[in-house]
Amino acid sequence: MSVLVIGGGPIGLAAAIEARLAGFSVTVVEPRYLEPGGIDKACGEGLMPGALPLLERLGVHPEGMPLRGVSYRSASRHVDHLFENGDGLGVRRTTLQTALAERAAELGVVTMPGRAHRIEQDDSGVSVTLAAPSGITPDVLRADWVLGCDGLHSVVRREIGLNTAINRTSRARRRFGFRQHFAVAPWSELIEVHWTPSVEAYVTPVSPTVTGIALLGPPGTDFLAEIAKVPELAIRLLGAAPASALRGAGPFHTRARKPSEGRVLLVGDASGYVDAITGEGLRLGFEQARVAVANVTAGTPRGYDSDWRRVTRDFRALTNGLVSVANGPLRSAIVPLAQRLPRVYGSVVERLAR
Secondary structure, eight states: EEEEEESSHHHHHHHHHHHHTTTOOOEEEOTTTTTTTHHHOOOOOOOTHHHHHHHHHOOOOOEEEOOEEEEOOOOOOEEEEEEESSOEEEEOOOHHHHHHHHHHHTTTTTEEOOOEEEEEETTEEEEEOOOOOOSSOOOOOSEEEEEOOOOOTTTTHHTOBBBBBHHHHHHHHHOOOEEEEEOOOOOOOOEEEEOSSOOOOEEEETTTTEEEEEEETTTTTTTTHHHHOOHHHHHHHHTTSSOOOOOOOOOOOOSSSSSTTTTTTGGGGGOOOOOOOOOOOHHHHHHEEEHHHHHHHHTOTTTHHHHHHHHHHHHHHHHHHHHHHHHHHTTHHHHHHHHHOOHHHHHHHHHHHH
């Protein structure tokens, strides 16, 4: 039995490893497979504690910095919560990508450059036509199952007819992510989330000498201008040299009508995403990869839809609620409320950290 994984980022590679461990022959198709320095993406780079056992079962152990908890901060207040059941991990996206790629290769996963263009399926399998320059006959790959792990703007989701239009309210709340690293030693073992009137700034230590800063904000956000509006960050980064190029991603709010169609299962951001505000996208993607392969192994692809809803339920509820508050008149009250209600704040963090 064969599995074709479309998308070779961390979630695609995790899905490929899961499938190999289950005994499938696996091919990963990724257009940026030969990108110098590895595949990178704008993200907070903080793995919640619940993500680490999922990586452990895959045999993947990336190097990074321990994350002891989360700190919500505003200009005059802050509230900290230490994880109750073990640390998270701050790890460069490229470091995680490399560790997953090496494990996949060790297990015999075949990786090839390419971009899915057309997907057709029947009762016995799925045919994927790869994009090719004009005048060149495209490659057509055949597999028993396809896992679509190609991100927010998924071609797989579109090709199998699972895209859902975003309504006007959702469009008005569009948010984007931006990330850059700086050559400055981490000053905390907590994920700091600095709340300003318009953005959230996430600070994640990723090595003994490098700190990552990620922003979530509206279209047109000026990264450096927003950093300058947070005195605590501006002072910390004064004179610090950039350690990476500025990257952007988004908009984040994407939907799928359902997570699967026939022999094609959507995993990670391709299956629908609300916002990066809770910082647990990778943990969810790893968990989705696990249950997707479990259902393919059992020959019960329809079971994936209910499993997907189960593993994402807390995320969807908490993220929708937090994004609604963050985009409304109560935004400035988030940190003061968290400080006044530390048990509530801590319980929310723990639910997301699982």
